[in-house]
Amino acid sequence: MSIPKLQLRFLVIGGGLAGISAAISLARNGHHATVLEAQQEFSEVGAGIQIPPNATRILDQWGLTSQLLDYATSPHDIQFRSYRSGQVLSVTPLIPDVQTRYQSPHVVLHRADLLAVLVDEARRLNVELNTGCAAAEIDFSARTVRTVSGRVFTGDIIIGADGEKSSARNLALGQDTAPEATGRLVYRLTVKSAMMMTEQSTKGLVDPPRVTCWLGPDMHILCYNLESRDVCNVVFTRADDTPTQRRPPGPQPVPIDEMRRIFSDWDEPLRRMLDLAESAVYWPALKGRDINTWSHPSGSFILIGDAAHTMPPHLVQGAAQGIEDAACLAELFEHVRSRSQIPDALELFQEIRRARCQEIATRAAKAAGVWALVDGPAQQKRDQELLEQEPFDGYPNPFSDPKLQEWLYGYDLAKATREAWENSTKSPEPK
Numbered sequence: 198m199s200i201p202k203l204q205l206r207f208l209v210i211g212g213g214l215a216g217i218s219a220a221i222s223l224a225r226n227g228h229h230a231t232v233l234e235a236q237q238e239f240s241e242v243g244a245g246i247q248i249p250p251n252a253t254r255i256l257d258q259w260g261l262t263s264q265l266l267d268y269a270t271s272p273h274d275i276q277f278r279s280y281r282s283g284q285v286l287s288v289t290p291l292i293p294d295v296q297t298r299y300q301s302p303h304v305v306l307h308r309a310d311l312l313a314v315l316v317d318e319a320r321r322l323n324v325e326l327n328t329g330c331a332a333a334e335i336d337f338s339a340r341t342v343r344t345v346s347g348r349v350f351t352g353d354i355i356i357g358a359d360g361e362k363s364s365a366r367n368l369a370l371g372q373d374t375a376p377e378a379t380g381r382l383v384y385r386l387t388v389k390s391a392m393m394m395t396e397q398s399t400k401g402l403v404d405p406p407r408v409t410c411w412l413g414p415d416m417h418i419l420c421y422n423l424e425s426r427d428v429c430n431v432v433f434t435r436a437d438d439t440p441t442q443r444r445p446p447g448p449q450p451v452p453i454d455e456m457r458r459i460f461s462d463w464d465e466p467l468r469r470m471l472d473l474a475e476s477a478v479y480w481p482a483l484k485g486r487d488i489n490t491w492s493h494p495s496g497s498f499i500l501i502g503d504a505a506h507t508m509p510p511h512l513v514q515g516a517a518q519g520i521e522d523a524a525c526l527a528e529l530f531e532h533v534r535s536r537s538q539i540p541d542a543l544e545l546f547q548e549i550r551r552a553r554c555q556e557i558a559t560r561a562a563k564a565a566g567v568w569a570l571v572d573g574p575a576q577q578k579r580d581q582e583l584l585e586q587e588p589f590d591g592y593p594n595p596f597s598d599p600k601l602q603e604w605l606y607g608y609d610l611a612k613a614t615r616e617a618w619e620n621s622t623k624s625p626e627p628k
Contacts, residue, residue, distance in 0.1 A: 208356065209233065215516075216356070217312065218522075220319050220322075235330065240312070242448070248304050250300075255523075264318070268311070271304050271406065272421060274291050275288070275407065278409060287597060311516075327350075357501070363500070363504035376507065378484075381481075384451065384477055385431065414572060491547045496539060529545065530542060549614060
């Protein structure tokens with residue numbers, strides 16, 4: 198006779214994309230999920246976000262494709278361009294090639310819209326959603342979380358999903374793990390799509406929808422249209438001219454004239470797009486510190502998402518890996534039949550997820566360097582490879598790299614998780 202599945206209570210610290218995704222995935226499998234969000238409402242800082250096929254496939258399995266496509270745009274391709282001439286160096290066809298091959302689209306949308314879709318689904322699944330509940334204290338042996346307001350929540354397993362500045366991570370590891378400055382700044386601005394459509398030089402950036410990436414010295418600049426918001430999202434990073442200056446946290450306004458000065462000798466459509474912009478913001482780019490473990494010796498706590506594995510954005514896998522974390526957790530706990538198996542299941546989760554996330558971070562950092570080559574022989578070699586060679590393993594456009602594309606988008610998370618459980622010595626028969 199089979200042993201019935203164990204139904205558990207999960208406390209999720211953090212109500213961002215990874216935290217709400219974890220609550221959805223676990224609730225769909227019959228567990229009780231409680232989310233503790235520090236802010237007074239569920240909200241996402243930022244503008245656009247790209248969700249690649251490995252993540253949209255999971256969202257489809259959760260029955261969220263229709264809701265997602267109410268807000269999302271499906272770009273036809275990703276174009277890499279020379280920063281001065283605007284010459285198209287490489288094109289990754291997303292529709293139909295990538296979408297057909299992996300049976301799921303690559304989409305772009307506003308971060309707040311994605312979170313809203315997830316929160317609505319969490320409510321439908323009766324996830325207990327709490328705002329204004331910043332975690333102040335965790336009793337790992339009792340599996341309780343005390344908030345700054347004095348409320349106490351109890352569960353069987355605690356998930357730290359409170360982002361790169363995670364307080365749950367600090368509490369679990371007993372040390373300050375605040376992310377460190379990278380010496381680079383991130384800039385973001387939006388431009389009205391309707392205005393770009395009226396200009397011959399900028400119309401092609403939004404119609405048909407595409408992701409455009411200009412490669413230039415020490416930086417690249419990315420833009421894509423968010424059709425449901427009627428804005429084109431533009432983002433780039435560059436070295437901080439005054440790295441010793443203490444920067445305020447969070448987005449700060451930057452004069453649009455400064456942006457125009459930075460790109461004064463770049464491709465004309467890009468310069469014209471900046472002429473149409475009205476405002477911009479910047480913030481210091483941060484890098485998560487390397488941590489030795491995502492868990493706690495109590496065997497009842499695990500980190501996920503950016504709280505566990507921040508990564509450079511160049512493979513657009515940050516949010517996607519948080520969604521994969523959520524699906525992996527739920528799949529693992531499908532096999533748990535006894536509370537005695539919980540610590541080993543959480544340890545196995547880290548083994549499965551950490552290797553993949555570390556490799557993505559390494560490949561993203563490599564892409565960052567290749568995209569930001571200064572003018573010279575190495576840059577010329579990169580551009581020649583993009584223009585003249587068929588995509589190969591290590592191709593400068595990673596979205597067309599056949600081996601990397603298959604590894605990222607063709608990943609069968611459920612199969613990998615099941616096989617890891619079956620092969621692990623850390624999954625004893627329940628007692």
